[in-house]
Amino acid sequence: MDDIKLVRRAITADEFIEMRQSVGWDYPEKEVISIGLKNTIFSVCLEKDKEIVGYGRIIGDGAFTLYIQDIIVKPEYQRRSLGIGIMNEIMEYIKKNYAKGTMVCLMAAKGKEDFYKKFEFVVRPNEVYGAGMIQYIDK
Numbered sequence: 001m002d003d004i005k006l007v008r009r010a011i012t013a014d015e016f017i018e019m020r021q022s023v024g025w026d027y028p029e030k031e032v033i034s035i036g037l038k039n040t041i042f043s044v045c046l047e048k049d050k051e052i053v054g055y056g057r058i059i060g061d062g063a064f065t066l067y068i069q070d071i072i073v074k075p076e077y078q079r080r081s082l083g084i085g086i087m088n089e090i091m092e093y094i095k096k097n098y099a100k101g102t103m104v105c106l107m108a109a110k111g112k113e114d115f116y117k118k119f120e121f122v123v124r125p126n127e128v129y130g131a132g133m134i135q136y137i138d139k
């Protein structure tokens, strides 16, 4: 959409929290978020005036292992190809800056696998790979 700009920039912890809240996701303490965002490799925002309506970022070792994380389009802006725009920008950045063989991973939210299949991600488990696995630390 004409009034929405795609900008390669970091976001603040407050903006990050607002994005996660908009889709009903939990989030860590603000101080923890700030550290995590600072360690982010690349991030992209969709801005409408000064409001962020879409976001996505890359984390990883900066050399051969990357994770795509926190892809969010605010609900009132979904299904207008904005998510595709965020992912295109992220994949273009990776292809331009990383070598052949770089492993790019992500964890799809429930039911969002088809969105990522458009970018040649394969679902695990399959005949070759086991399941992706996860835990949240609860000390």
Ligand SMILES: CC(C)(COP(=O)(O)OP(=O)(O)OC[C@H]1O[C@@H](n2cnc3c(N)ncnc32)[C@H](O)[C@@H]1OP(=O)(O)O)[C@@H](O)C(=O)NCCC(=O)NCCS
Residues within 6 Å of the ligand: 023, 070, 071, 072, 073, 074, 077, 078, 079, 080, 081, 082, 083, 084, 085, 107, 108, 109, 111, 112, 113, 114, 115
């Ligand atoms: C997933 C998300 C980023 C997609 O953003 P979006 O701007 O709505 O997506 P687009 O309009 O660019 O979608 C392009 C295509 O992806 C697929 N897609 C998009 N949203 C989808 C959904 N909720 N379920 C299944 N497929 C979806 C569709 O094929 C869609 O094409 P279509 O509209 O012609 O059917 C957005 O729905 C979102 O932020 N959801 C909440 C947070 C989330 O789950 N993020 C993903 C974390 S892994």
